[in-house]
Amino acid sequence: MKDTFARLLPQRLRSGTVTIPVVRLQGAILAGGGALRPQLSLAATAGILEKAFSHSAPAVAIAVNSPGGSPVQARLIYRRIRDLATEKKKKVLVYVEDVAASGGYMIALAGDEIIADPSSIVGSIGVVSAGFGFHEMIRKIGVERRVHTAGRNKAILDPFQPERKEDVERLKALQLEIHEMFIGLVKERRGSKLADDPDLFTGAFWTGGRGLELGLVDGLGDMRSHLKSRFGEKTRLKLIGQPRGLFGRRLPLFAAGAQAADIAAAATDGILTALEEQALWRRFGL
Structure with a gap:
């Protein structure tokens, strides 16, 4: 009877289950935000970060996949994560996917621990x-x-x-x-985790494996395996999405009264942003 009752409870309320909120920070870091192509900036991430840190969990997991971009926006995102971590008294665990370089690595520094894949690209500490x-x-x-x-x-x-x-x-x-x-x-x-290497701050970048030797990351692995080893096999990951509107729907791409000129301008802006973003990714062969 007890087992049957436990199965009827939401997973987050079952004994021994820990739910960790997950935030994905993906893309180039660019000021502002386009209607056609959202950009990684403080304005674009503030809502999901607030939502993630409002959960009653011992930690927040952040997946970073960014080749960099605006140093101002990168630092603002970093600062917001650290402020929320202090305010909510939560650990921040950062997981590097393909790349956390330049401004992407600056954001990753907000983690109390940084975990990368052995083939991830990390570093590029330069301007x-x-x-x-x-x-x-x-x-x-x-x-x-x-x-x-x-x-x-x-x-x-x-x-x-x-x-x-x-x-x-x-x-x-x-x-x-x-x-x-x-x-x-x-x-x-x-x-003191940093190695004494003359190339560390030259703008060079390395694999996650070499990044571990240099002290740029704390370990190698993937998010799910690492969180389960940290909080137990019953650990559940909950992806935090963008906040929704009044009726539970995300805001439409354009307001109903959008003019043709506005749409054309947004389309042009989206193309230019895409080209800028591609240039950033290609610096790392991606």
Whole structure:
């Protein structure tokens, strides 16, 4: 009779069952959010993080699969996870899938433990800026670029004007400042676990196996196996999705009154975002 009653209870209420909320952070880290192609940013993740940490569980599991992107958004996501972990008094367990590199690794640092697959890619602790110069092209096709500014640095690094040495030096100074912040965060979170390796903060990246030797991760494995070994064989994983609307439905892609121009702009933005995201993934051969 007792066994029959236990089977009628929801799984989360059965004796010995632990339910761990799971959040998936997937994709390039880009500011804002498009209607056609959602981006990994604080605005896009805040709701599911709040929901995950509201569960009565001893820990929150976070799957990270990101090649990086905006350092600002990466740090904001990292900070929100750590703030919620402190507020709710929960452990954060991060599981690296294909890649947690650059800003993706910065987010992974929010974990009290980081577990990677032996073939995962981790690291890339550096800062990069990339673009194109079109000034020779527009000269050849007979286009004159006219720029008028108030402030001599307002048009810095304009891709339609020749690159200036002082502009590049200013950019590199900004990059160094962000890089130092990133290095400080890695040292703060990983501490004495880090190996003494001269390539650690050069922007290089490694497999999960080598990352374990370097102290960038704490172990090798997969989420389900690791959580079951940690909390018992009856451990249940609950994927946390995006918050739903008033009637239990996710908001539609476009509001009913959306204009054709809005839809076209969103489509163009989605294409550009997709190209930017593909460029980030391909840095790691993915």
